[in-house]
Amino acid sequence: QKEVEQDPGPLSVPEGAIVSLNCTYSNSAFQYFMWYRQYSRKGPELLMYTYSSGNKEDGRFTAQVDKSSKYISLFIRDSQPSDSATYLCAMSETGGSYIPTFGRGTSLIVHP
């Protein structure tokens, strides 16, 4: 079992839909949680960054962390075709190696 599990998709939704992307993890030492977006032929770019449990909102994006369930989510409201990309979750420990462990990424397609 990988430390971080993420459904590769693809996830196809119509424009305007609410998108839910998720990751589960097994390492209870993870304290920092990140979401990256990667467009084709580009490197990943940091979208959201949260510490420990709770919610964080940034525009149309909301990141949720449930440490008790070892489950994190990224919600995209009013999805746009420009949101079509691969979304990778990443997480790192505190007090130990801070090198993040990445999920394999979920491919999202938002069609007009």
Place this chain on the structure above:
Amino acid sequence: KAGVTQTPRYLIKTRGQQVTLSCSPISGHRSVSWYQQTPGQGLQFLFEYFSETQRNKGNFPGRFSGRQFSNSRSEMNVSTLELGDSALYLCASTNPGQGSGYTFGSGTRLTVV
């Protein structure tokens, strides 16, 4: 502010050859990490350099090596290339600290034939 720059963008090499990839981090970032990205394995951590020293290392064979220069620029080298080394190699820089987000370059697409 310039981003992370990786050169070259594309490379085609033959099995058994060796290759060197280059990464220039964001100005002021002293930590540089390298990742290998493949469809089957996703992003896998190769190594991290800070102040010219390898600080962390992933689970890759010794054919994969790297170094960092005094200006924080980094290179990675792969010797005796194998077909399975075909991948997107990504460099990321950060200011060290717990959970600091990485800034990635656009990567070098290496194809081994």
